[in-house]
Amino acid sequence: MTALTSSIVLLSMVLWLPSIVLAQERVKLRVSSATKTLGYGPLWIASKMGFFEKQGLDVDLVVIRASDVGIQALAGGSLEIAGSASDAPIAAVEKGLDLVIIGGIINGLTQSVMAAKKFKTYNDLRGATFGAISLTSGVTFALRQVLKVKGLEYPRDYKLLVIGGSPQTYAALAAGSIDAAALSLPLNYAAEEQGFNEIGRFVDVIPNYQLAALSTKRSWAEKNRPVLVRVMRAMAQTMRWIHQNKESAVDYLAKEMNLKPEHARRGWEFYTRTRMWNPDGDINVDGLQVVTQIYWEQTQSKGSVPSAAKYIDQSYLREALKDLARR
Incomplete structure (x- = not known):
């Protein structure tokens, strides 16, 4: 191998080295x-x-x-x-x-409590069935606190039905399978357009x-x-x-x-x-x-x-x- 050829091979190896290192990393x-x-x-x-x-x-x-x-x-x-x-x-x-x-x-909290047309206030939700992603964690965790502040205790005053996240809960609300749900923004906009009532926003109860x-x-x-x-x-x-x-x-x-x-x-x-x-x-x-x-x-x-x-x-x-x- 000539000196020129050796130099070219060495240079090629140096040029390829960063790519090899990146691939390893x-x-x-x-x-x-x-x-x-x-x-x-x-x-x-x-x-x-x-x-x-x-x-x-x-x-x-x-x-x-x-x-x-x-x-x-x-x-x-x-x-x-x-x-x-x-x-x-x-x-x-x-x-x-x-x-x-x-x-x-x-x-922060972007959810609204959205409910069927017959529900106008938090008090109207006594006995209602809410769709939820879980019985305890996530949005349900905050929902239970919001409802508690508004005078509704679980499970005394309402039921929770595990359905899924906001998209699945919205579909259940639209189908009439549940009475109310906590819908994250912007699904609350879609629910309003379909005639559902916004009972209240989470952030008005829990601002931080x-x-x-x-x-x-x-x-x-x-x-x-x-x-x-x-x-x-x-x-x-x-x-x-x-x-x-x-x-x-x-x-x-x-x-x-x-x-x-x-x-x-x-x-x-x-x-x-x-x-x-x-x-x-x-x-x-x-x-x-x-x-x-x-x-x-x-x-x-x-x-x-x-x-x-x-x-x-x-x-x-x-x-x-x-x-x-x-x-």
Whole structure:
């Protein structure tokens, strides 16, 4: 082999090396979403529009309906990250599981109590059957608190029928299988257009809340810190893109979530204006404290209510944001 040929071979190896390293660094992750609705849209944008891929992450995003089921899958090792209602990881930690909340998805309550035409007020709902995704966690967790504040106790004053997430519950309401449901935005718009009554909005009763969040195992997070930082970097970039690209975000979400464009537009405007989609993907710590307080009351747990800090670790997101600031 001549010196020239050797140089060419060596140069070729050097040029190919970054690609080889990148290929070795690509990480497969299993991530869940409690439902496929507008509120969880950032997860689908991160997965389908390449934000995870740009961070060298091969993400398998799956829907696991009912937040408590998703958290069980996370604890059992079937997932690396779970997108769920925030009360579910709190409950898991209180049962001794090694879980932690690392970022926000939906930083507030967007649901409305929607009911058949004969129901006009909360008091009218005594004896009604509500559709729900679960008997305890997720939206049902908040629904029970809203109804309690309005003087309705479960199971004394109403029934809960497990059906599924907002799309399935809306279909049951439209079919007359249930009397009422907590519908997330923008399905409440669709229900109104069909003649159902809006009894009230959750946010008017519970103004500060952390509805949905990303969780993982603490032990896995500690061993895979660089990977988790890349995940949070992708989520921060996704949230920023959503806030900065209204028309593209609305168009994608309308198609991916099978929504009317006007409903997707109104939804985008609400989520961004209220910052229920946090621009950095951060957690609403004060809202999580409210979730903790309600959890403590509903489960009749002993002792003082813990600080929300017990359940979260924002260091992965903080490191991701520092990385983005340097670019």
